[in-house]
Ligand code: HGY
Ligand code: MN
């Protein structure tokens with residue numbers, strides 16, 4: 001088994017990661033939202049990287065995903081898909097998503113450098129709408145390939161009222177082609193995604209790599225609390241209908257209910273105050289909920305409790321509450337054939353195979369609707385992610401690409 005020469009491949013991969021991190025809409029931070037100007041730059045750079053690495057065909061699809069195909073022994077064979085996303089959160093890190101795309105490009109480059117063609121094609125996919133930050137729809141680009149996107153998904157708007165449909169036209173895509181992106185299941189043999197762990201387990205156990213067993217399900221809501229604006233100097237405390245203090249009590253209830261089960265989490269990530277003046281009692285608060293669990297029944301019960309608690313607080317405080325449940329994803333099991341194949345590849349690299357669930361969502365959730373899916377986790381510093389302090393090492397990147405390359409070369413699609 002020829003191991004990858006760490007200097008050439010991982011150096012090129014590492015340089016590509018460093019190149020991608022420069023594409024941002026907020027200088028000094030990494031903010032690359034779906035269909036933003038920096039996403040367009042990252043798409044164009046990824047096209048060039050895929051070509052440079054030896055992909056036979058590179059294209060940008062109707063939803064802005066970059067697709068690089070490396071043919072097998074003959075043209076047109078079913079493909080093993082290797083993907084992740086190149087969009088980021090606001091002020092995020094350089095590795096969440098990008099690592100999986102760069103690793104896929106690295107595998108194609110290793111095959112090309114070795115002059116190898118496999119019994120299947122390899123396609124590298126750089127999705128653009130995984131973070132669900134700009135628009136209320138999520139996993140749009142991967143769901144389009146899986147065939148689970150509906151037209152309404154393209155009407156989701158951002159906070160400026162721009163729809164995905166409109167943003168795609170401005171991006172240079174033709175959104176009317178979205179339905180044609182659905183892959184024929186016979187044309188794909190599986191999907192594998194490499195991603196930083198975004199958690200502390202691998203680092204704590206001094207492991208560079210882990211194998212994902214399942215991805216937690218998630219519920220995401222926007223809650224709007226409407227109280228009564230008033231003069232901060234004249235309205236007695238007992239007569240107020242302060243939207244902010246009501247929403248704050250709801251946020252604390254969410255924190256309490258999210259902690260009931262050891263494996264659940266509940267987060268208020270965005271909290272917008274109107275009118276937001278120092279001497280005006282807040283009239284309206286719009287805040288978000290992100291609630292997750294590996295068990296869909298537990299999550300359903302938790303969010304039911306959260307809704308009841310928020311409604312009771314609204315009634316007690318005399319404010320109005322509306323809840324927009326804009327995203328829901330079920331817990332997703334990874335295919336056992338992939339868990340086993342990835343474990344074997346990890347063992348061949350003298351690393352103890354560590355199986356673990358993913359608290360974070362990934363494009364693999366969408367792709368698992370199309371074909372068998374698997375994920376490799378790579379250690380990241382302090383488990384930190386969705387932060388400018390997200391970090392990993394070039395050595396772990398090299399090991400990870402070596403394991404992925406090994407998995408791909410030894411992959412046998414199910415009979
Ligand atoms: O939020 C998530 O789990 C993913 O990073 N979008
Ligand atoms: Mn991610």
Ligand code: MN
Pocket residue numbers: 089096131386
């Ligand atoms: Mn993320």
